[in-house]
Amino acid sequence: MNGQNKRTVYADHAATVPITDRVRAAIEPFLCECFGNPSSIYRYGREASRAIFTARKQIAELFGCHPQELYFTSGGTESDNLAVKGSAFAHDHTTHGQHMVATAIEHHAVLHSLRFLERCGMDVTYVMPDTNGIISPDAVLDACRDDTVLVAVMLANNEIGTIQPIRNIADAIHEYGIPLFCDAVQGMGQIPVNPIALGADMLSLSGHKIGAPRGGGLLYVRSGTPLLPLIDGGGQEMGMRSGTENTAAIVGLSQAMQDAAAETAEHARYLRGLSDALFRALECLPHCIVNGTKDPLLRLPGNVNVSFPGLDAESMVLHLDRLGIAASAGSACTAGKAALSHVLAAIGRDDAAAASSLRFTFGRENTMDDVIYIADAVKHVTETLYAMQ
Numbered sequence: 001m002n003g004q005n006k007r008t009v010y011a012d013h014a015a016t017v018p019i020t021d022r023v024r025a026a027i028e029p030f031l032c033e034c035f036g037n038p039s040s041i042y043r044y045g046r047e048a049s050r051a052i053f054t055a056r057k058q059i060a061e062l063f064g065c066h067p068q069e070l071y072f073t074s075g076g077t078e079s080d081n082l083a084v085k086g087s088a089f090a091h092d093h094t095t096h097g098q099h100m101v102a103t104a105i106e107h108h109a110v111l112h113s114l115r116f117l118e119r120c121g122m123d124v125t126y127v128m129p130d131t132n133g134i135i136s137p138d139a140v141l142d143a144c145r146d147d148t149v150l151v152a153v154m155l156a157n158n159e160i161g162t163i164q165p166i167r168n169i170a171d172a173i174h175e176y177g178i179p180l181f182c183d184a185v186q187g188m189g190q191i192p193v194n195p196i197a198l199g200a201d202m203l204s205l206s207g208h209k210i211g212a213p214r215g216g217g218l219l220y221v222r223s224g225t226p227l228l229p230l231i232d233g234g235g236q237e238m239g240m241r242s243g244t245e246n247t248a249a250i251v252g253l254s255q256a257m258q259d260a261a262a263e264t265a266e267h268a269r270y271l272r273g274l275s276d277a278l279f280r281a282l283e284c285l286p287h288c289i290v291n292g293t294k295d296p297l298l299r300l301p302g303n304v305n306v307s308f309p310g311l312d313a314e315s316m317v318l319h320l321d322r323l324g325i326a327a328s329a330g331s332a333c334t335a336g337k338a339a340l341s342h343v344l345a346a347i348g349r350d351d352a353a354a355a356s357s358l359r360f361t362f363g364r365e366n367t368m369d370d371v372i373y374i375a376d377a378v379k380h381v382t383e384t385l386y387a388m389q
C-alpha cells in the first residue's frame, strides 16, 4: 500500500461530524436574514425567539418532558460543567461536607469539573468499570453516602463506546433520593436517548456529534432538581444560562435531534455492519487487542477501538493520515505531551496497550469499501512499524 491509490476516509465521527443537508437548510435563515437578538421585542427579535421557542418545544415533545426543563448551552462541555458544578453550588454555595460519585471513565468535561470541586472541598468517589468497560449499579450504590448530592454516569463512553446501565443505576440511587446526571453526548443517533426513559435527572447533549453546528448543546434538568447557574448576565434560558442565544445552533440542534431519533434503529444497523467487519479484519492482525466489550448491546454500533502494544498511537494516526484516513488515538494530547488514556487505564490496560490504541468511529457516509481500505492500511502501518523495532 502506498500513497498512489490513496482515498479519503473520515472515521472519527465521535470527534465531530459534518452538518447534514437538512440541518443546513433549517439553520440557513438564522445565519443571515433572521439575525435578530431573541431578547429584542421588535420583529427581528420575535422571529429569532419564536425559532428558539419552537426548537425547545420540538425537543420537549421528543423527550416527553416540559419545555422549561431544557436549557440550551454552547455544547457538551458547558452542559457537563453546569450539571456538575451547578449541583454542587445549588446546595449550600459551598462544597465542604458534600460528596459526589462519578465513574472513572467520564469525559474530561465531567472529570475536570469534579477536580475543580475537589479543590473547593468536595469529596468525590470514582467508580471503576470492569475490564469490559462496564459500570456495575451495585458499585455505584456502594459508593453513595448520606451526604452524596450527585451521581454522574455517562451513557456511552467516547473512547471505547461502552454503554452503561443508566436505568438500573437511576433506580438504585433514587431509592435514596440521590439525583443522577448522565452525559449522553456520544449516544444520540446510535442508541435511544431519552432522559425520562433513562431515569436521568439531568442529561447533556452536544449538537456537533449529530450533524448540527459546533457550539450548540443542551442540558435537560428534571423540574425540582437543585441547580445553580454558572453564567450570570441577562437572564436568558430562564435565568439558568445567560448570554445571547445562538439561534442557528439551537434550530440546528433540534433538527438534528429529530432526524437522529427517527433514524436511530436503521443507522445503528448500518454502523454495526461496518464495525463488525472492521473488528473481524483487525483481530486477525498480529498483537491486536480489542478495547472494551464487543457485546452489541453494550457497545455503540459505530465504535471500534483496538491496541497494538509496543507501537505508538500518534505515529499510527499520522501514518494513517498520510494514507488519507482520519482516525483517533486513544491517548489525549495535553500541552504537547501525550497523556495515557484514563479510560484504558481504568479497564486495566497496561501502558504499552494504552499508548497504542486506535479509535475508528463510523458515520452515515462510510462504506464497506472504507472498511476494507482502513483494514489494509492498518495492516500495512502496523507491519511497517513493528518491523522497524
Ligand code: PLP
Pocket: 014, 015, 074, 075, 076, 077, 078, 080, 107, 109, 154, 156, 157, 158, 183, 185, 186, 206, 207, 208, 215, 217
Ligand atoms: N462528553 C462526551 C462523552 C464527549 O464525547 C464530548 C466530546 O467529545 C463532550 C462531552 C464535550 O462535548 P463538546 O465538544 O460539545 O463540548
